[in-house]
Amino acid sequence: MKHASSTQEIPAHGDVPRHVAIILDGNGRWARSRMLPRIAGHRRGLEAVRVTVENCAERGIEYLTLFAFSSENWRRPAEEVALLMQLFQAALTSEVERMHRNGIRLKVVGDIRRFDPKIRLLVEQGERLTAENRRLTLTVAANYGGRWDILQAAERCRREEPSATITEERLARYLSMAYAPEPDLFIRTGGEQRVSNFLLWQLAYTELYFTESLWPDFGAEALEAAFESFRQRERRFGRTSEQLEKAKRETGGRRRIA
Numbered sequence: 001m002k003h004a005s006s007t008q009e010i011p012a013h014g015d016v017p018r019h020v021a022i023i024l025d026g027n028g029r030w031a032r033s034r035m036l037p038r039i040a041g042h043r044r045g046l047e048a049v050r051v052t053v054e055n056c057a058e059r060g061i062e063y064l065t066l067f068a069f070s071s072e073n074w075r076r077p078a079e080e081v082a083l084l085m086q087l088f089q090a091a092l093t094s095e096v097e098r099m100h101r102n103g104i105r106l107k108v109v110g111d112i113r114r115f116d117p118k119i120r121l122l123v124e125q126g127e128r129l130t131a132e133n134r135r136l137t138l139t140v141a142a143n144y145g146g147r148w149d150i151l152q153a154a155e156r157c158r159r160e161e162p163s164a165t166i167t168e169e170r171l172a173r174y175l176s177m178a179y180a181p182e183p184d185l186f187i188r189t190g191g192e193q194r195v196s197n198f199l200l201w202q203l204a205y206t207e208l209y210f211t212e213s214l215w216p217d218f219g220a221e222a223l224e225a226a227f228e229s230f231r232q233r234e235r236r237f238g239r240t241s242e243q244l245e246k247a248k249r250e251t252g253g254r255r256r257i258a
Contacts, residue, residue, distance in 0.1 A: 003181040005172060015231050017184035019063035020056060021199055021206070024049070025190030026214030039083045044216035046091055055220050057104060057136040059227075063180045064138050067198045071111070071145035085116060088142065092122035096129060103135030109176040110144030111152075139177065146200030149176050175201060182206065185230045189215045189222075207233045 024045055031041030049066060056064045068088070074081060099106055106126045112119070153174035157166045164170070172178060183199065183206045191212045195203060209226045211218075 003178075005168065005182070016060060017207075017227070017230055018061070019065070019181050019183045019185075020061055021065040021067070021183040021186045021203070022052070023067045023186075023188040023190075023196060023198055024215040025188055025192055027216060029190065030214040030216040038080055039087070041216055042084060042087055046087065048216050048218050049091075050095070051219055052223060053099075053104065053136070053138055054102075055223050057102065061136060063183075064136060065141060065177070065180070065183065065199070066139070067141045067144070067196075069110075069142045069144070070197060071143055071148055072197065074114075074143075085119065089116070089119050089122065092119065092126055096122075096126040099126075099138065100130050100133065103133045105130045105133040105135075105137045107137060107139040107179070108142055109139055109149075110142045111148060112143055114143055137180065139180065141198065144176070145197045146195075147197060149199075150201055152176070172201075177202060185209060185226065187211065187226050189213050189218050205235075207235070 027041035027045040028038040029041070030044065031038050034040075052066075053064060069084060073084075076084075096106060106129075108123045108127065112123060115123075150171070153171050153176075154166055156174040157164070157170050161170075177199070182202045182204070186195070186199075186203055186206045187209045188195075189211055191210070193210045195208075199206075207230055209229050211222060211226065213222045
């Protein structure tokens with residue numbers, strides 16, 4: 001399915017975000033504040049992932065993208081990286097069947113060639129098992145970076161049609177999340193206010209929401225606060241407020257447009 005680019009046309013949008021993207025920040029600080037090892041925060045963070053997936057599915061969100069491990073996270077202590085890989089493998093083993101029963105499709109984006117073969121196999125099996133599910137598409141960004149994504153898409157354009165000009169439309173077809181619309185709402189927990197090399201191309205017109213809540217504490221109320229903030233935004237996509245009001249009048253006050 002082809003999705004509208006927010007810089008080429010006005011995408012469909014409304015009071016409920018169709019696609020939510022989240023940076024899961026604050027696991028280590030949550031554990032440190034309780035004098036626990038950092039991995040305890042990551043384990044608690046996995047519980048928050050499960051709750052958020054369930055809440056988004058219940059609210060009719062179509063796409064949820066979680067930044068689980070960036071291409072820069074390899075810089076962390078080797079012991080922590082190894083434990084994160086173990087946790088990722090355990091989550092793939094324990095959660096995919098549950099997701100499948102609940103109609104959730106799993107996608108993993110990023111350069112996973114660096115991961116252990118067992119993890120790569122579990123990713124392949126999980127994606128294949130859930131491929132036909134449409135209630136919610138859960139994308140896990142693992143060993144992912146926004147600059148890597150753009151570069152690999154440009155390289156694919158060059159390889160497949162060496163003499164053709166690389167246009168926005170051509171490049172977008174090869175981005176790792178070409179199957180999904182651009183995010184409507186970006187959430188970052190943990191108090192930091194940056195996008196940290198996450199979905200750089202796709203966030204062009206996404207509404208940004210930052211919260212002090214640490215990821216393991218991010219529950220239904222925190223998610224609702226983010227959605228309430230989103231509902232208050234005026235999404236103009238380059239237009240003026242007057243044009244937006246005219247468009248609303250012409251559609252009978254309905255905010256969702258095609």
